[in-house]
Amino acid sequence: MIYTVTFNPSLDYIVWVPKLTDGATNRSEAQALYPGGKGINVSIMLSNLGYASKALGFSAGFTGREIERLLEENGCDAEFIPLHQGNSRINIKIKSAQETEINAPGPHIPSEALNELFQRLDACGPEDILVLAGSIPKSLPSDIYEQIMLRLRGHKTRIVVDATGDLLKNALKYHPFLVKPNAAELEELYGIRCDTMDKIKQGAMRVRQDGALNVLVSLGKDGALLIDQHGRLHTSPAPSGTLVNSVGSGDSMVAGFLAGYLKEQDYAVAFRMGIAAGSATAFQEWLATKAQVLKEYQALKEYQPLKEYQPLKEYQPLQTPSQTSPEFPG
Numbered sequence: 001m002i003y004t005v006t007f008n009p010s011l012d013y014i015v016w017v018p019k020l021t022d023g024a025t026n027r028s029e030a031q032a033l034y035p036g037g038k039g040i041n042v043s044i045m046l047s048n049l050g051y052a053s054k055a056l057g058f059s060a061g062f063t064g065r066e067i068e069r070l071l072e073e074n075g076c077d078a079e080f081i082p083l084h085q086g087n088s089r090i091n092i093k094i095k096s097a098q099e100t101e102i103n104a105p106g107p108h109i110p111s112e113a114l115n116e117l118f119q120r121l122d123a124c125g126p127e128d129i130l131v132l133a134g135s136i137p138k139s140l141p142s143d144i145y146e147q148i149m150l151r152l153r154g155h156k157t158r159i160v161v162d163a164t165g166d167l168l169k170n171a172l173k174y175h176p177f178l179v180k181p182n183a184a185e186l187e188e189l190y191g192i193r194c195d196t197m198d199k200i201k202q203g204a205m206r207v208r209q210d211g212a213l214n215v216l217v218s219l220g221k222d223g224a225l226l227i228d229q230h231g232r233l234h235t236s237p238a239p240s241g242t243l244v245n246s247v248g249s250g251d252s253m254v255a256g257f258l259a260g261y262l263k264e265q266d267y268a269v270a271f272r273m274g275i276a277a278g279s280a281t282a283f284q285e286w287l288a289t290k291a292q293v294l295k296e297y298q299a300l301k302e303y304q305p306l307k308e309y310q311p312l313k314e315y316q317p318l319q320t321p322s323q324t325s326p327e328f329p330g
């Protein structure tokens with residue numbers, strides 16, 4: 001089973017404001033409300049791609065109830081631990097000339113609720129995959145993902161960590177199966193500049209040296225870079241298309257990577273499925289369907305790697321997408 005954990009589920013309130021003016025009354029031309037939070041999005045996208053998962057997390061107040069209702073409506077198997085104070089957060093996403101996000105801190109999680117989660121996770125075994133994704137409420141320590149990984153040491157569960165700063169840094173020594181920082185998160189992790197492909201590669205190598213097995217760096221419309229478990233470098237531009245809403249693209253990428261890996265046990269396929277899922281979501285109002293993801297997966301075969309995306313000498317040379325893209329069976 002694949003388990004996802006979202007410490008901080010959200011209702012994502014997306015507003016389209018053609019011309020956003022600071023300090024003025026702006027009026028939106030459209031709005032939408034979706035369940036959100038990184039683990040939740042991974043679970044929904046996995047389900048879209050035909051993989052069952054259980055979404056674990058915490059839910060509080062009327063917003064928490066609405067998140068659970070929306071998950072049920074979307075066929076997502078969720079088991080949330082109720083919090084008896086506060087409300088699950090509402091994150092605001094403003095779509096204008098640029099995308100602006102305001103993510104709230106989330107309600108306090110008391111130690112009894114936390115222990116309940118820990119006990120559920122104790123059942124994870126070698127066949128399971130656990131995705132720890134997203135931010136945590138301020139009241140939790142920044143080693144909470146590390147605590148879970150330490151507790152599960154010996155269970156041989158493959159653990160994916162999609163987080164930022166200390167939350168990610170502290171988890172690396174427990175050898176997560178996959179981490180997926182974007183370039184800004186890589187910069188934050190080591191206090192380095194990641195403004196060239198070479199620096200991004202160096203940063204990704206450092207994450208691998210610090211313990212992660214697979215390091216997937218997402219680069220928005222510029223595509224992604226993967227250093228896989230065998231030390232091979234994969235790079236690819238993203239398929240081109242019209243950006244509609246990139247919220248959830250990173251989470252879709254994690255789900256696509258896992259789906260591709262589970263299907264073929266091949267990191268080239270996993271990488272390509274990750275990009276396809278991320279981009280397919282960026283081109284929709286919300287998370288993409290399987291048909292939309294497979295369309296981008298096929299389209300990626302038409303692309304050649306960008307010139308600047310060449311592998312480092314010590315890694316196996318990158319093949320062109322057409323050589324490295326076995327069919328992803330639909």
Ligand SMILES: Nc1ncnc2c1ncn2[C@@H]1O[C@H](COP(=O)(O)OP(=O)(O)O)[C@@H](O)[C@H]1O
Binds near residue numbers: 220279
């Ligand atoms: N504007 C875009 N055009 C095409 N693909 C995109 C776009 N934005 C995101 N993607 C796809 O989604 C993936 C994850 O997006 P990214 O923005 O890097 O993640 P995150 O939301 O975690 O920062 C990218 O690697 C790319 O494949």
Ligand SMILES: O=P(O)(O)OC[C@H]1O[C@](O)(COP(=O)(O)O)[C@@H](O)[C@@H]1O
Binds near residue numbers: 103
């Ligand atoms: O937990 P965080 O870091 O505040 O992020 C939560 C937000 O990220 C999302 O999960 C989307 O993440 P990505 O765009 O990186 O895929 C939203 O649904 C949610 O509002």
